[in-house]
Amino acid sequence: MKRQLLYESLVVKYYYEDDNRLLYCHWLAFEDINDEELRTAVEKLCELILSYRPQSVLDNSLAVDYAILPETQEWIAQKLDDAMHKGLATHYALVMSNDFFAELSNAQILEEVHQARNPGEHSWVQASFQTEDEAHAWLPPTNA
Template sequence: MEDTIVLYEDTHLKSTFFATKKYILNYWTGSGFLTDDLFKEGMTGVAKAALEHDAKGILVNTLKFDFPISPELQQWYNENIVPMHLSAGITRMAFLLPDDFYAQLSIEQTMAEQQAKAQVTQYFNDYAEAEQWLIKPDLDLV
């Protein structure tokens, strides 16, 4: 049985650490109305929890994520969250992308920012493929 720890949970986001596979799953629920402040609160909660665990990557399930991330929020993420991820040893980010074009585009733009480029990022339509990529050895990143 997989060792899992719920790191953070609110109406919009559930973050679970898979200890054996050394990654965090961020699952956006699509519940309720997400605001900039609630997005910041969730991202900060997950990033702080990541500092306390030996995760190497984060798999972000955004299939129900319908919140376009504004340019200001993208900048905030890169100035505040990415440094915490890097301090925690997070080197990979895998995203399951939503159908919503604007939400998908804003996610890709956020991860294209200069600081976020310190992490290797890939986009997927299949959870199993995303997980396999996330947990494979560093030599096989590409």
């Protein structure tokens, strides 16, 4: 499995695995992130989903240990849902931090995504995991 680095910032690195049709997100540990930095990183993720049209996204957020503002959670959910629909991705695996506030923020984002869905649109599923191995095992085989 060869990962191609697509984007790197102070808060995240995005890779693509062509063999697996997997977009891999690796959030980095950092002291503080402002709302603008987070939104820029999410916008880039959405651009990559639309450009590379992965079958699956694996989001490693283990290093994330901060809360996300409710209005930003809603914005992320809308942007991500739109990109997953338009990019025809089918699975989103989230490897989450055990930090209470980070876990709560991510859970709220997932709930926002479910609430934002329109019946009849391309559907995709998401799940949360504690390890990357669990997430990989859940992802579907590649539809080449």
